[in-house]
Amino acid sequence: MxxxxxxxxxxxxxxxxxxxxxxxxxxxxxxxxxxxxxxxxxxxxxxxxxxxxxxxxxxxxxxxVSLADFYLGVNWSPWSGKFGVAPLITGTLLITFIAICVALPLGVASAIFLSEYATNKTRKIIKPILEVLAGVPTVVYGYFALTFITPLLQGLIPDLKIFNALSAGIVVGIMIIPMIASLSEDAMNAVPNHLRAGALALGATRLEVTFKVIIPAALSGIIASVVLALSRAIGETMIVTIAAGASPNLTFDPTQSIQTLTAFIVQGAKGDTTYGSTIYYSIYAVGITLFVFTFIMNMLSQYISRKFREDY
Amino acid sequence: MQIHISKSRMKRRIALNSIFRILFFLATTIGLVFLSLLLIRILNQGLGYLTIDFLRNFPAPYVEEAGMFAGIIGSLFLMLLTAPIAIILGVSTALYLEEYAPKNRFTNFIQVNVQNLAGVPSIVFGLLGLTFFVYLFQMGYTLIAGALTMSLLILPVIVVAAQEAIRSVPKEIKEASIGMGATKWQTIWRIVLPAAVPGILTGSILALSRAIGETAPLLIVGAATAIYTIPDSMLSKYTVMPIQIYSWTSRPQEEWQFVAGAGIIVLLVILLCMNAIAVWIRNKFQNRY
Known part of the structure; x- marks a missing residue:
């Protein structure tokens, strides 16, 4: 109980x-x-x-400052009240152009080598190296551009300024190689093997397979990777701040010292700029210009890789 | 005759193939050449200045006394604050997107948004931090403002890595867990997360190693260059390794560049260790299923 x-x-x-x-x-x-x-x-x-x-x-x-003064003006000297953004934009475009001239051929060639020519063993050695290259902090690249590439180039081009667009652009280009290489290689790897095998069986050489089959099939991926890399180059800050100088010149001469959008943001924000001054707000006007540029590039890249993807 | 022509064409095509093979190979090795030049150059310039005192000293006006201690400690503290914030937010976002989110427009929007955030230049995150953390929330140029900015910067990277890790957990073990009567959250907490931890950790370490080398946004949210004390609270002023390197690099006298070189060696060694740990985790826990 x-x-x-x-x-x-x-x-x-x-x-x-x-x-x-x-x-x-x-x-x-x-x-x-x-x-x-x-x-x-x-x-x-x-x-x-x-x-x-x-x-x-x-x-x-x-x-x-009126919109027209900002976007149509050609003189950028904010400390004396001139806010024409054109020199910063041409500076950015110049760096981006040099960078892509370096990175496009080298990046795509690396992708072709890795996906079409390299043996598994070589690929296993090279890919980590590219990953390391992608992981180097940009401040280190900037240091390298200023203390190594610039003196090297000055040996070839005596008129080269200490701070110049060429050296910074080349190093930005090298920085974005891994990005183009690995994204393009992914695109080429995604091309089904039977297309490759079919072309080889018809007697094409590897080179002909690459240019006539693989690249056309992977083109959307390659272009998307390049556009994405362009956006990275536009937004890159430390390399250009260290090596390209801080003189906003309206020029396309790569031996001159220039200033990019990003470099001005650094200069404007780290200086003695007081909160609420026109210069303080100009950082944001430059920032939104930069943001719109990179945003369009990113969207374009996504659009290209979605829209023009070849499906097999 | 015809055979002869096609034979010579054949030879040309094969020769062209070989030439291009070499060209492609050379293009690939340029990255390698560049990396070795960079390393040799930095070792050459910096090794002489890399002493125990360099690791122990605060910044100084003289080359011989300059040191990186404030930067090393600052970077460490910054990462100790950034890591938990970014990882908790990132993994939670990934869990929501992978396990809970209904397939609708809002989910899709979050996903696209994460991808786009990853493409925003780091300096723009600096501007965000300057407006919100430094001025609006009145944190000033402090450690916590820098850490919050950094957390938002690496958030998208962690989300994407965590999503991949969670997605790669096999469906069978999840279904088995549900079949045994576990609730959804029990399944996630006891089955999915433990299985995804190696992937999440690898991704997080790689993201943090990006943050530790990042300079631009911290310049904007006001990491100082000359700091003579180590931070004692979240509201202290601070400096980090890349900022010190930047400040040494931008001095005109040549000997400061050697000091910068020594600083870069320290930074690269730390990065290398972090990457090695990430690779080790990836290899150790690979293919458990």
Whole structure:
């Protein structure tokens, strides 16, 4: 009798604890997705924050300096009140152009070698090297451009300034090689093997297979990788800050010292710029210009790789 | 006659193939050549200045006394703050997208948004940090402002890596867990996450090694160059290794470049260690299923 009572008691207890456990489980089951969703919205908030920041401060800037003065003006000397952004844009374009001249042939050639010619063993050696190259901090590249590439180039071109677009552009180009190489190689690897085998069986050489089969088939991926690399080159900051100088010249002469959009943002933000001054707001106007440039490039890259993908 | 012509054409095609094979190979090795030049150059310039004192000293106006201690500690503290914020946010986002998110426009929007954030130049994140953390939240030029900025910067990288790791957990073991009566969250916490941890860790370490070399956004959110104390709270002023290197590089006297070289050696060694750990984790836990 006593025994029975005790048993009933403990069963009731058990049911109770079980219920409590279940309730706890149910609450966590319900609250966890809410927490996760909250975390996921942080990334959206970041984007909204970026756009909001850039827009708000730029609008303040454009109430001081007109849009036309900013985008049509050709003289950029913010400390004497001249805010024509053209020299910064040409500076950025010059660097980007030099960089892509270096990176496009070398990157695509590396991709071709890795995907079409290299044996598995060679690939296993070369790919990590490219990864290391991609992981070198940009400040190190900047140091290298200033202390090694520039003196080297000065041996060839005596008129070269200490700070110049050429050396910075070349090093930016080398920085983006791994990006073009690895993304293009992915695109070439994605071309199905039977196309390759079919062309080889018809008597084509590897080179003919590459240029007549692989590259046309992988073209969208290659172009997308190049556009993405362009966007990286436009947004690159430390190399150009260190090696290209801080003199906004409206020139396409690569031996001259120039200033890019990014380099001005650094100069403007780290100097003695006071909060709320026109120069302070001009950083954001330059920033939004840069953001729009890279955003368009990124969108274009995604669009190309989605839209023109060859499906087999 | 015809046979002769086609034979010589054949020879030409084969020769062309060989020439291009060599060209492609040379183009590929340029990266390697560049990397070795860079390393040799930096070792050459910096090794002489890399002493125990260099690791222990604070910045100084004289080359002989200049040191990197403030930068090393600053980078360490910055990473200690950045890592938990970025990893918790990143893994949570990835879990939501992979396990909970309904297939609708909003989910798709988050996904595209993460991809786009990864393409935003790092300096723009600096501007975001300057407006929000430094001025709006009135943190000033402090460690925590830098850490929050860095967390947002590497967030997309961690999200993408974590998503891949979570996606690669086989469906069978998840279904087995659900079949045994586990709830969804129990399955995720006890089955999915442990299986995905190596991938998440590898991705996170690589993302942090990017953050540790990142200079531009920290210049914007005000990491100082000359710091003579180590940070004692989240609201301290701070400096990091790349900023010190940058400040030494931009001095006109040549000997400072040797000091910068020594600084770069320290930075690269730390990066190399982080990458080695990432590779080690990847190899050790690969193909468990």
């Amino acid at each position: 006593v025994n029975n009572n005790e048993q009933a008691h403990s069963v009731q207890e058990m049911i109770k604890t079980n219920k409590r456990k279940n309730n706890l489980l149910k609450t966590s089951e319900k609250s966890v997705p809410i927490f996760l969703l909250f975390c996921a919205t942080i990334s959206v908030l970041t984007t909204i924050g970026i756009v909001f920041t850039l827009l708000r401060e730029s609008i303040t800037f454009f109430s001081d």
